[in-house]
Amino acid sequence: MTAELPLDPAVVAEARRLAAKAAQPVVDIARSHTTVSVERATLRLAGLTGADPDGIPWVNRLADAVQEQVGIEHGIALPVFHALKDFPDLERLAHAAAAGGVRFALPTGGDKQTARARAQAAVLHGFDRIDQSRSRRDALVAEIGDPPQRPWIYLIVATGDIYEDIPQAQAAAKAGADVIAVIRSTGQSLLDYVPEGATREGFAGTYATGENFRLMRAALDETSREVGRYIRLTNYASGLCMPEIAALAGMHRLDMMLNDSMYGILFRDINPIRTFVDQRFSRQVHARAGIIINTGEDNYLTTADAVDAAHTVTVSQLLNERFAHEAGLPDPLLGLGHAFEINPEVPESFRLELAHALLARQLFPDAPLKWMPPTKHMTGDVFRGNLLDGFFNLAGVMTGQSILLVGMMTEAVVTPWLSDRDIALQNVRYVLSACAGLAEDFYPPKDGFIANRANQVLGEAVDLLGRIVDDGLLNAIADGTFGIMKRPADGGRGLDGVAKRAEDYWNPAAAILDGDHA
Amino acid sequence: MTAELPLDPAVVAEARRLAAKAAQPVVDIARSHTTVSVERATLRLAGLTGADPDGIPWVNRLADAVQEQVGIEHGIALPVFHALKDFPDLERLAHAAAAGGVRFALPTGGDKQTARARAQAAVLHGFDRIDQSRSRRDALVAEIGDPPQRPWIYLIVATGDIYEDIPQAQAAAKAGADVIAVIRSTGQSLLDYVPEGATREGFAGTYATGENFRLMRAALDETSREVGRYIRLTNYASGLCMPEIAALAGMHRLDMMLNDSMYGILFRDINPIRTFVDQRFSRQVHARAGIIINTGEDNYLTTADAVDAAHTVTVSQLLNERFAHEAGLPDPLLGLGHAFEINPEVPESFRLELAHALLARQLFPDAPLKWMPPTKHMTGDVFRGNLLDGFFNLAGVMTGQSILLVGMMTEAVVTPWLSDRDIALQNVRYVLSACAGLAEDFYPPKDGFIANRANQVLGEAVDLLGRIVDDGLLNAIADGTFGIMKRPADGGRGLDGVAKRAEDYWNPAAAILDGDHA
Amino acid sequence: MSRIIRPYGDTTGDGMVQLSFTLPVPHDKRAEGAALQLAAKMGLDGAMLVHAKPIGDGYTFFVVYGASTHLVNLDEVKVVEKDYPHLSPKEVNDAIREKLGRKLCVVGACIGTDAHTVGIDAILNIKGVAGEKGLEYYRELRVVNLGAQVAVPDLVNRAVDEEADAVLVSQVVTQKDAHLHNTREMAAAFREALPPGKRPLLVVGGPRFDEGAATELGVDRIFTRGTTPSDVASYLVHRLVTMKESV
Amino acid sequence: MSRIIRPYGDTTGDGMVQLSFTLPVPHDKRAEGAALQLAAKMGLDGAMLVHAKPIGDGYTFFVVYGASTHLVNLDEVKVVEKDYPHLSPKEVNDAIREKLGRKLCVVGACIGTDAHTVGIDAILNIKGVAGEKGLEYYRELRVVNLGAQVAVPDLVNRAVDEEADAVLVSQVVTQKDAHLHNTREMAAAFREALPPGKRPLLVVGGPRFDEGAATELGVDRIFTRGTTPSDVASYLVHRLVTMKESV
Numbered sequence A, B: 001m002t003a004e005l006p007l008d009p010a011v012v013a014e015a016r017r018l019a020a021k022a023a024q025p026v027v028d029i030a031r032s033h034t035t036v037s038v039e040r041a042t043l044r045l046a047g048l049t050g051a052d053p054d055g056i057p058w059v060n061r062l063a064d065a066v067q068e069q070v071g072i073e074h075g076i077a078l079p080v081f082h083a084l085k086d087f088p089d090l091e092r093l094a095h096a097a098a099a100g101g102v103r104f105a106l107p108t109g110g111d112k113q114t115a116r117a118r119a120q121a122a123v124l125h126g127f128d129r130i131d132q133s134r135s136r137r138d139a140l141v142a143e144i145g146d147p148p149q150r151p152w153i154y155l156i157v158a159t160g161d162i163y164e165d166i167p168q169a170q171a172a173a174k175a176g177a178d179v180i181a182v183i184r185s186t187g188q189s190l191l192d193y194v195p196e197g198a199t200r201e202g203f204a205g206t207y208a209t210g211e212n213f214r215l216m217r218a219a220l221d222e223t224s225r226e227v228g229r230y231i232r233l234t235n236y237a238s239g240l241c242m243p244e245i246a247a248l249a250g251m252h253r254l255d256m257m258l259n260d261s262m263y264g265i266l267f268r269d270i271n272p273i274r275t276f277v278d279q280r281f282s283r284q285v286h287a288r289a290g291i292i293i294n295t296g297e298d299n300y301l302t303t304a305d306a307v308d309a310a311h312t313v314t315v316s317q318l319l320n321e322r323f324a325h326e327a328g329l330p331d332p333l334l335g336l337g338h339a340f341e342i343n344p345e346v347p348e349s350f351r352l353e354l355a356h357a358l359l360a361r362q363l364f365p366d367a368p369l370k371w372m373p374p375t376k377h378m379t380g381d382v383f384r385g386n387l388l389d390g391f392f393n394l395a396g397v398m399t400g401q402s403i404l405l406v407g408m409m410t411e412a413v414v415t416p417w418l419s420d421r422d423i424a425l426q427n428v429r430y431v432l433s434a435c436a437g438l439a440e441d442f443y444p445p446k447d448g449f450i451a452n453r454a455n456q457v458l459g460e461a462v463d464l465l466g467r468i469v470d471d472g473l474l475n476a477i478a479d480g481t482f483g484i485m486k487r488p489a490d491g492g493r494g495l496d497g498v499a500k501r502a503e504d505y506w507n508p509a510a511a512i513l514d515g516d517h518a
Numbered sequence C, D: 001m002s003r004i005i006r007p008y009g010d011t012t013g014d015g016m017v018q019l020s021f022t023l024p025v026p027h028d029k030r031a032e033g034a035a036l037q038l039a040a041k042m043g044l045d046g047a048m049l050v051h052a053k054p055i056g057d058g059y060t061f062f063v064v065y066g067a068s069t070h071l072v073n074l075d076e077v078k079v080v081e082k083d084y085p086h087l088s089p090k091e092v093n094d095a096i097r098e099k100l101g102r103k104l105c106v107v108g109a110c111i112g113t114d115a116h117t118v119g120i121d122a123i124l125n126i127k128g129v130a131g132e133k134g135l136e137y138y139r140e141l142r143v144v145n146l147g148a149q150v151a152v153p154d155l156v157n158r159a160v161d162e163e164a165d166a167v168l169v170s171q172v173v174t175q176k177d178a179h180l181h182n183t184r185e186m187a188a189a190f191r192e193a194l195p196p197g198k199r200p201l202l203v204v205g206g207p208r209f210d211e212g213a214a215t216e217l218g219v220d221r222i223f224t225r226g227t228t229p230s231d232v233a234s235y236l237v238h239r240l241v242t243m244k245e246s247v
């Protein structure tokens, strides 16, 4: 029941073909490399948890020791599970390794077979947990129910303290939120480890940890029953630990994860190769876990202009789609992002937003699109801010968006206050109720402003994809194509944690995920 | 370029036929009665101004004296202009009359002819002033220009002090207002005289006086040149002095006047007969002056429910149209009113508003409809208030309204502050610019929610008009049909100022306005 | 629950509040400094001036956020307690019939130039408000609703004529404190016209009254936002039936 | 113009302001009384509580209007005056070339965990902001932009290596006063690493700083909302060229 744009199917097909072509070299890189975080994620799937007294997780201590002695290019599973023969469990092994008391080596022959079987069994245990979480989610949704309306209402909490986050999240759900995102502390994405345990100190967000995931999910299960709809939980898989956080999310039954193919590169200056390798693995895990990914195209529009760079959003969506499909994510798990970020002073800005939003809707009809509110042009004028958020909500309803991230009138001032959330939800409720069926009356003429604009953006996207195919995606990123951020392939953080896979590379998790663990 | 509703032309024609039929008995009453205010308006047109030391205008003192001695049923022009033979001018005559020193009588024969000629000449002088004002307006509009956009932006000032109103009005015009309405002090409508001179004390509004009209119009002429568009000025002709204020407005070049056929009856408890008689005369004067009337259907929705009583708005618009046409007002001067007053909690409330607004738009395609903001469901939650005003503005743009009365976020709190107006104008500017052409994309399906609702309201309006034709309009008003206010024909204020015209009734202004002064 | 509290932004005790106002000065650095000076005087700590917008030439509008240093002591909060039992229409009728033995007469009006009758009608008319029927619905009440813009002398005369037990006055327009002036004028007129024992109970209502100001304004009770007919009926029974009886 | 002013609602001197906040108490009469108590403590006279809405079970949001009794004295307003002449890019370049005789080196960064580079980029990158080109565009400036999330020790080392004349640091995240902590840490690190004469000029910027807090934070200057590159360039010339020369 959403308006239809007169897009030429041939052009759409061409866009997808080009995106696949542009993505392929990067997919090849991802398939032929590993990273410390991919390897640590494997240990996490195998059940290793906990941290040393300094808070450095045992997966890091263990992986570091292996990396030092034999490198990661063969995969650390075999050295680790071979060494495990002398220890009762992975944790004891990690303790010893951290103390410098373990010699790691690549096993061969029978040892190799034994280590391989052990590793596989351990990791399968992790996948079992993921599978169980997924079934449990399905059961809970069947039992308790989905939100009655689209878009789902997505709200953030960001106190920095998991024990303040929990009641705020529960209150938000009771006030109408369908999805709760726990914003992550600034800085976590640059940590090359995942903190442990429940945490109470973060800047503008709360650390993503396995225990925080567990606590929040449990609290929301309780609330889900109370409010009669399954409240989804979201966190961030971006950053240097994407694969590990994906594994934790899968095991702790998170429902959505922010996971973009380029966000870390562009906005956290993480090395592109590191990112693409981590991204592929994390998406495979998400696919297994039935987790909806949320991509981050909205971010480009905070640094680039939303009109000039509209086509870069489309290009990124097509790339994100391609990478996601390649990693096994089906359309219903593709929460592609876009945002209401056009300068409100631009004439017809609202209709331009409608054009962009409809374009995304129509290009990805089966994807649960995530519609992000204005941020860049929000100011300290909170009265105006609430108004803009209302029009953002309206555009979401008129163009059939799937997930609506609720905008806050204090966007330019503070991380949301309790009352900001309440005012914002009231805004959403008004628009959703007052304009529920308005899409039925919305018919942009085939040769009108909206249709023309959508076709123009699509055309520019195809042109850009063509240039990316010619230059290579890594060069395009280096040139500042996305969000005006220039990120060369050999720059950024975390490159030292990447290794080209050796001939004999073996990772039981990767093997299972790639479906060739026979 | 506005969406079209599938209204049955036969039903529309039937509605108009019934409205004419319902109005006719009231028109007959209006044509066969006069009121003290009609007679005083005649004196004003003849040039009598000023007030006694207590502030009672000379027109009142003079008319009262005549009423006492000969009544008003013959028209007071002949007695007055006959008595004038002994005085240098009307003012000196009024002084003497007030002092009890004049004997009034109906002249006959040659005296009658002389008095008649004198009266006619004097009154024609007033009509000349009106005609000159009208030409001057036309010239200024031609020279300076109209607002570039529709709807015109209508803003109120209400300080109570004309000298505070003036700079606020000028500031509002500079900030974007196309029409300035000077709200009238509460209570003035119940005064049976028009105060004199510049005034500085009013409650929630400033007195409507000739001098205040003049001062404000002069100030806005200045501002019009500065901002490069002719800023229109509005005031209120409603109340016990409708005809006189209409005359003052015409002579002082006001551009619009609030003038409703039933507002005074319903909301000021003014006698129905008094109101209808005064209304007809005042509208004839407005027609002569080229003044756009603004009717008051919005008010019904502050006491009645905007969904349940939607058809009463349509009925009132049709009656107002009929009365206006009968009084000589052409469609381009018919600022029929309607309002965004549906409870925002009602599902699809915005689409209901669109249906109602489109219905009015389509029933009165050539009338400059006046679109009024939410008031009843505004609360002290000013953040929500600004949001609702944004959707009100949006409905105005989407349905092609002509004059947009700017809503204030503090509607439920205070008469507008300087900053409220600024925030409100910013809201209007955003919506008008961001959604300028959105009407192009708005096509409610012929069998959809909006079309059905519009047809339902029209159908209910026709039914109600049928009942009114049967019962009589005066009885309908007595029964609380409009705004749930019950006003019997023999109740209310000002009935003692009404008289059935005698056989020999003669009023030079009425004669000129009725076109039978040959 | 602690008895000493502070405003709450997103953390207990943070004290955060939002403030907006216009200063009659052109927008420049000094104006912003002036805005922060005001915020400081109002007790905001670390005030953030997040928005400043010129209005015309001589005014600037500001939005400020900051932590209020003031503490609120819940023990010192003064509220007009509902010191009477809430009765259903039936209980009201029964009480009047049984204990008073005659109908109780209520005269209502909007006085002065105020024409906002919706509030008083909500209390008096059968239609009522918030799902409750108005006082006209109560069999043992006799309601005389004089409507809008009633002059105080007319109200007094009518109350005397009707031998009103209570007079209910609504005031909605508050500009230039109209509601306070009119209420004082009304109270004085009744005091002048009638001796203490004969005077009807004086009740005023409207959305912007301070419930605690009854004594100061010379009336018996004030009702504000969200009042329902049964609130008023219960109060009338309490003051005119129960309390009289127990004296 | 009077030097003593009050907020302006719709009449000179009315003092009217708007206020909103949440109190950690359930919504009832006491909560409303508490809100009015706070308004009174903040100096509002005749405060009108116009909106009260429960949030969850234990919180209530309020909107209050009222007249502030505080006076603002314009003579007492402290502002950081722009105590240097505004120069065009050409004037900046000429001054550096003629009076310094070498390029002036500027090192910029977002420190701590702050990744908001748009502000510092607006000042440094050629693209600039508000129609002005950034400092990279100035021929006589050598700009080293370190980007986001730079650790303070890295910044100090780089500034030393580049022999920076000025260090420009941006801080946008203010939650838990992160911007203040980071700025103090940065200033202390430079003080520790370098003797007074060798230390680069320390400039911080961001939307929520108080321009008057430079001394307190240990830096030379603070820039806030609406800063343009030429503001910064003019200041740099003033401090690093003109003032040095005149000493």
Ligand code: B12
Binding pocket: B183, B184, B185, B186, B187, B204, B205, B267, B299, B302, B303, B375, B376, B377, B378, B379, B410, B411, B412, B413, B414, B415, B416, C113, C114, C115, C116, C117, C118, C119, C120, C122, C123, C129, C168, C169, C170, C171, C172, C173, C174, C175, C203, C204, C205, C206, C207, C208, C223, C224, C225, C226, C227, C228, C232
């Ligand atoms: C409806 C309305 C009108 C209607 C009134 C119709 C009618 N017959 O009443 C019309 C359109 C005629 C009108 C006109 C004007 N209005 Co008016 N109007 C409103 C509006 C939109 C709603 C008021 C209302 O009906 N509220 C609903 C009722 C149920 O609530 P309530 O009155 O608070 O009553 C409840 C309680 O307070 C209490 N209560 C009230 N009275 C009493 C009495 C007793 C004894 C008791 C026990 C309890 C009680 O119980 C009630 C039920 O809970 C308000 C804005 C708003 N959203 O609040 C403006 C508003 C009240 N109007 C205002 C103004 C200025 C005017 C005009 C003067 C404008 C003009 N110059 O033209 C005119 C003139 C009116 C006059 N002479 O008084 C201002 C007042 C500003 C101020 N604070 O001083 C307001 C706030 C709008 C604004 N911001 O400018 N208005």
Ligand code: B12
Binding pocket: A183, A184, A185, A186, A187, A204, A205, A267, A299, A302, A303, A375, A376, A377, A378, A379, A410, A411, A412, A413, A414, A415, A416, D113, D114, D115, D116, D117, D118, D119, D120, D122, D123, D129, D168, D169, D170, D171, D172, D173, D174, D175, D203, D204, D205, D206, D207, D208, D223, D224, D225, D226, D227, D228, D232
């Ligand atoms: C764009 C943006 C982002 C982008 C940043 C992209 C980038 N490369 O910079 C992205 C999407 C990545 C982002 C992420 C986050 N953001 Co952010 N973001 C914003 C946003 C929308 C705009 C900021 C901006 O670009 N302003 C435009 C520039 C030009 O203005 P400016 O910075 O004030 O700079 C001017 C002046 O201040 C001055 N200036 C600034 N610095 C300097 C330095 C010097 C030396 C000088 C002389 C002058 C100067 O000159 C500039 C030009 O005039 C604001 C909300 C808003 N509307 O303000 C939130 C906001 C700043 N973000 C916020 C947060 C919390 C985050 C996150 C932590 C959220 C999360 N947990 O995921 C993350 C993490 C970021 C991190 N680690 O720091 C909060 C900060 C809350 C607070 N007060 O503490 C804000 C206010 C949003 C909110 N309400 O929650 N964000």
Ligand SMILES: Cc1ncc(COP(=O)(O)O)c(C=O)c1O
Binding pocket: A184, A185, A186, A187, A188, A189, A190, A236, A237, A238, A239, A258, A259, A260, A263, A268, A294, A295, A296, A299
């Ligand atoms: C895809 C994606 N990942 C991560 C983040 C948050 O980044 P971080 O946790 O690195 O601050 C965002 C920001 O909104 C995002 O869009």
Ligand SMILES: Cc1ncc(COP(=O)(O)O)c(C=O)c1O
Binding pocket: B184, B185, B186, B187, B188, B189, B190, B236, B237, B238, B239, B258, B259, B260, B263, B268, B294, B295, B296, B299
């Ligand atoms: C048609 C009409 N006349 C007059 C008024 C104002 O009435 P008064 O001046 O009597 O207060 C209104 C109120 O908005 C109105 O709609």
